[in-house]
Amino acid sequence: MPSPVPYDPQYVADAKPVIRPQKAGVTTRKTICQTCDIACSVVTESKKGRVVKVRSSDNPIFRDNICMKGIVAPKAFAHPDRILHPLKRVGERGSGKWERVSWDEAMADIGQRLKAIIAEHGPEAWAVSTSQWNTATDHGLGRRIMNHIGSPNWISGVALCAGNTAAVNRFTYGWFPMGDFNNTKCIVLMGHNPRRHSWTPMFNFIRSAQARGAKLIMMDPRRSSNAEAADIWLPLKAGSDAAMLFGWLKVIFDEKLYDKKFVKNWTIGFDELKARVDEYPLERVAELTGCDPEMIAKSARLYATEGPAIIPWTPITDMQRNSTSAIRLQGILRAVCGYLDVPGGETLQGFHPDVVPESTIEMHEKLAEEQKAKQLGSDTHPAFTYRGQAAFREPMKRVWGHEYPNQITGCYMANPSATFRAMAGEGQYPVKAFFTLGNNTVLSYANMPLIIKAMMNQDLVVAYEHHMTPTAQLADYVLPGDSWLERPWLTDAFGWMSSYRPSEKSMEPPGEALSTFEFWKRLSNALDRPEIVPWHDLESFYDERLKGSGMTFHELAQETEMFFDKPVFRKYEKTGFATPSGKVELKSSVLEDLGFDPLPYFREDPAGDAEYPLRMFTGVREDAFFQTSQRQVPEMRKRSPEPYLFVSPATAKANSLVQDEWVEVENDTGKISIKVAIKDSMPDGLVRIPHGWWKPEMKQGAGHLSGALKFSDAQLCRDDDDYLDREQGIPHLKGVPCRINKLASAESASLAAGISVTT
Numbered sequence: 007m008p009s010p011v012p013y014d015p016q017y018v019a020d021a022k023p024v025i026r027p028q029k030a031g032v033t034t035r036k037t038i039c040q041t042c043d044i045a046c047s048v049v050t051e052s053k054k055g056r057v058v059k060v061r062s063s064d065n066p067i068f069r070d071n072i073c074m075k076g077i078v079a080p081k082a083f084a085h086p087d088r089i090l091h092p093l094k095r096v097g098e099r100g101s102g103k104w105e106r107v108s109w110d111e112a113m114a115d116i117g118q119r120l121k122a123i124i125a126e127h128g129p130e131a132w133a134v135s136t137s138q139w140n141t142a143t144d145h146g147l148g149r150r151i152m153n154h155i156g157s158p159n160w161i162s163g164v165a166l167c168a169g170n171t172a173a174v175n176r177f178t179y180g181w182f183p184m185g186d187f188n189n190t191k192c193i194v195l196m197g198h199n200p201r202r203h204s205w206t207p208m209f210n211f212i213r214s215a216q217a218r219g220a221k222l223i224m225m226d227p228r229r230s231s232n233a234e235a236a237d238i239w240l241p242l243k244a245g246s247d248a249a250m251l252f253g254w255l256k257v258i259f260d261e262k263l264y265d266k267k268f269v270k271n272w273t274i275g276f277d278e279l280k281a282r283v284d285e286y287p288l289e290r291v292a293e294l295t296g297c298d299p300e301m302i303a304k305s306a307r308l309y310a311t312e313g314p315a316i317i318p319w320t321p322i323t324d325m326q327r328n329s330t331s332a333i334r335l336q337g338i339l340r341a342v343c344g345y346l347d348v349p350g351g352e353t354l355q356g357f358h359p360d361v362v363p364e365s366t367i368e369m370h371e372k373l374a375e376e377q378k379a380k381q382l383g384s385d386t387h388p389a390f391t392y393r394g395q396a397a398f399r400e401p402m403k404r405v406w407g408h409e410y411p412n413q414i415t416g417c418y419m420a421n422p423s424a425t426f427r428a429m430a431g432e433g434q435y436p437v438k439a440f441f442t443l444g445n446n447t448v449l450s451y452a453n454m455p456l457i458i459k460a461m462m463n464q465d466l467v468v469a470y471e472h473h474m475t476p477t478a479q480l481a482d483y484v485l486p487g488d489s490w491l492e493r494p495w496l497t498d499a500f501g502w503m504s505s506y507r508p509s510e511k512s513m514e515p516p517g518e519a520l521s522t523f524e525f526w527k528r529l530s531n532a533l534d535r536p537e538i539v540p541w542h543d544l545e546s547f548y549d550e551r552l553k554g555s556g557m558t559f560h561e562l563a564q565e566t567e568m569f570f571d572k573p574v575f576r577k578y579e580k581t582g583f584a585t586p587s588g589k590v591e592l593k594s595s596v597l598e599d600l601g602f603d604p605l606p607y608f609r610e611d612p613a614g615d616a617e618y619p620l621r622m623f624t625g626v627r628e629d630a631f632f633q634t635s636q637r638q639v640p641e642m643r644k645r646s647p648e649p650y651l652f653v654s655p656a657t658a659k660a661n662s663l664v665q666d667e668w669v670e671v672e673n674d675t676g677k678i679s680i681k682v683a684i685k686d687s688m689p690d691g692l693v694r695i696p697h698g699w700w701k702p703e704m705k706q707g708a709g710h711l712s713g714a715l716k717f718s719d720a721q722l723c724r725d726d727d728d729y730l731d732r733e734q735g736i737p738h739l740k741g742v743p744c745r746i747n748k749l750a751s752a753e754s755a756s757l758a759a760g761i762s763v764t765t
């Protein structure tokens with residue numbers, strides 16, 4: 007996620023570079039931290055060619071945007087276990103036996119094998135998964151090669167995080183808006199809980215908005231830190247966010263608090279929507295959400311009358327069985343309350359006219375229609391696939407000037423579960439080659455047993471990594487990736503905003519580590535298609551993308567901290583919205599044509615199961631780690647040595663749980679071992695499971711996967727139809743039935759003693 011661009015004139019002035027204090031023997035560089043995906047602008051200090059320090063930016067607009075994971079980066083990237091040379095599997099897949107090979111040898115073999123797989127099964131038999139901060143792993147080039155070669159089967163962590171929200175927002179008003187934090191009067195956080203060490207810029211934006219008087223409404227089953235700081239906290243039931251938003255709309259419609267003029271001039275489907283909203287009287291919403299109807303009404307009134315207000319993007323509604331409806335309802339609220347594309351509201355920003363966006367680099371127009379039609383999952387869960395987005399091609403061109411603008415890289419993806427099924431040999435056609443770049447695939451989606459089966463069934467698996475992750479352990483080749491200290495970067499804010507920030511390369515990569523730009527370039531050569539990636543190196547690639555600005559990448563880095571266009575509001579008055587009707591579609595014509603309910607709805611949880619009386623959610627990100635990473639960094643691990651579940655004191659009592667004991671959490675998909683933390687901030691009956699646990703010090707290889715089989719939340723995340731969102735097919739991670747088993751004393755003693763380290 008990019009840091010939002012505030013619109014004050016002062017901000018524009020401050021975007022100029024500042025004179026940096028110089029220290030003897032120290033070289034400072036403007037850099038962008040990519041340890042997590044919020045991309046803080048920071049400064050690196052190097053001595054004798056090595057980065058010795060990462061510190062906060064000197065620029066007032068970025069100052070304080072830094073957390074401990076950014077600060078520890080020079081040490082983390084110098085970790086002795088970092089992969090520094092290409093490795094080739096020599097034993098069985100997952101046997102943990104590797105030999106060091108040269109880059110040339112690795113790429114020649116990968117190219118040959120991929121060509122053979124494509125010749126036998128077709129280009130769609132090649133799937134790629136990349137990380138959330140795709141810009142560091144793809145640059146648009148992975149998609150570009152896939153589009154030229156003919157494979158539509160690209161998946162990413164963005165399917166569970168903002169990429170899907172970007173695609174779904176289009177059904178309502180043809181774009182994914184960004185909140186104007188600097189001028190808003192009211193912020194609504196749906197679960198989303200930024201902290202000092204979790205997406206620091208967001209945390210800073212929210213705190214400064216509150217300091218100048220903006221109201222904060224928080225929806226969270228748990229009393230989170232932002233709930234404690236909020237004006238209103240709605241402790242809703244996990245997974246009931248869409249129901250809550252129906253309650254808000256009911257109040258807003260009944261009390262006529264909406265923007266009648268905007269609704270009349272710029273929306274379609276109001277009457278049908280109103281009829282649907284009438285199905286959700288407050289008593290019903292109170293029952294579905296477990297919240298006090300008065301508080302629901304009060305918060306709805308606050309949102310509608312204390313505006314302009316924003317509902318910042320939240321991953322919480324990306325991961326629910328009602329995800330599409332919840333995201334649509336957020337969009338509908340923004341629209342009917344008149345907060346779209348106004349200062350202090352939710353801004354719709356296109357691409358910068360002088361910079362070539364990654365969407366253009368990706369060249370989706372090159373992929374033949376018959377190949378697009380083969381995109382996995384597009385028949386059953388089309389929302390973010392080519393099929394689901396096809397109706398927007400013309401409107402996108404009309405309003406934003408691009409037929410395939412790929413915001414957050416999430417708008418033209420295959421469905422992850424369908425892709426893993428095809429890889430496992432259970433799909434409509436086989437997928438036999440799988441590349442994973444900067445993505446710990448095994449742990450980063452639902453139904454981990456299926457992902458492992460899928461990877462074991464491949465003819466070729468290539469992992470591009472810093473460490474021997476559980477995913478890399480199942481690869482044929484593990485290739486050494488460079489880090490953000492070791493490469494330049496031009497952030498394009500994931501196509502979300504028309505702002506660009508340059509990151510200077512601070513040091514040479516260690517060993518034979520290379521950027522993914524180099525990987526994709528070498529792959530296009532190995533596939534005998536060098537013309538697909540014609541640029542010499544990463545900087546010349548950026549130079550060409552910046553040509554329209556009249557600056558080279560180097561000049562941009564010298565001249566500005568941020569390159570962006572002055573925002574224009576209410577652009578829709580000239581262009582209309584990028585939907586088929588040109589209006590805000592409260593009733594979605596595209597969803598209707600795809601065979602779905604064109605109005606949002608709330609699908610209640612399947613009936614409770616006596617065997618699994620508790621509900622779990624995965625999340626509450628840990629300050630010390632980004633997702634599945636950093637567990638090998640001692641400075642970070644000591645802050646959080648073991649995975650912990652959270653339960654309320656009453657739930658702990660009912661299940662005879664004691665603080666710090668090891669237990670097992672189980673459901674139909676799998677089971678994990680975990681320690682108990684009793685927290686009075688948790689509601690009764692709900693269990694928090696942390697995301698992404700494995701222990702790099704534990705035994706590697708199939709059957710072990712360094713503890714991932716024992717600790718990873720993905721063992722418990724289901725992807726059967728009841729637990730998939732209908733339109734997108736993304737898994738429900740917020741309110742899944744489970745139970746807690748006490749462990750036999752021998753097993754819990756061995757876990758406590760860390761004997762598991764070798765098993």
Ligand SMILES: Nc1nc2c(c(=O)[nH]1)N[C@H]1C(S)=C(S)[C@@H](COP(=O)(O)OP(=O)(O)OC[C@H]3O[C@@H](n4cnc5c(=O)[nH]c(N)nc54)[C@H](O)[C@@H]3O)O[C@H]1N2
Pocket residue numbers: 136137138139142143163164166167321443444445446447449450451452470471472473475486487488489490522624625632633634635697698719720723739
């Ligand atoms: N089950 C489950 N799945 C989830 C989630 C969940 O809560 N539960 N959360 C979802 C969310 S919100 C997100 S954002 C995604 C995150 O998914 P990812 O974006 O895949 O993030 P990570 O788990 O950190 O894995 C990134 C991997 O990239 C490697 N790496 C880091 N930097 C670089 C680099 O510069 N170059 C290369 N080549 N490699 C690098 C790291 O060592 C690490 O193994 O996962 C999603 N998936």
Ligand SMILES: Nc1nc2c(c(=O)[nH]1)N[C@H]1C(S)=C(S)[C@@H](COP(=O)(O)OP(=O)(O)OC[C@H]3O[C@@H](n4cnc5c(=O)[nH]c(N)nc54)[C@H](O)[C@@H]3O)O[C@H]1N2
Pocket residue numbers: 042043138167196197198199200203204205225226227228230242243244245246247320321322623624625626627628629630631632633740741
């Ligand atoms: N240190 C650190 N910071 C990170 C990350 C990290 O791994 N480490 N990951 C980054 C990434 S990629 C992401 S996506 C964000 C995610 O960060 P957040 O958006 O803050 O998400 P979580 O921390 O998983 O959970 C936030 C809150 O959601 C609540 N919650 C659980 N279920 C529900 C529900 O059904 N409805 C509602 N309304 N609330 C619910 C939980 O109680 C919790 O307080 O964090 C980012 N920041």
Ligand code: SF4
Pocket residue numbers: 039040041042043044045046071072073074075076077203204205206207
């Ligand atoms: S919040 Fe921390 S890890 Fe994320 S980009 Fe900023 S400094 Fe880096």
Ligand SMILES: [Mo]
Pocket residue numbers: 138166167321
């Ligand atoms: Mo995320």
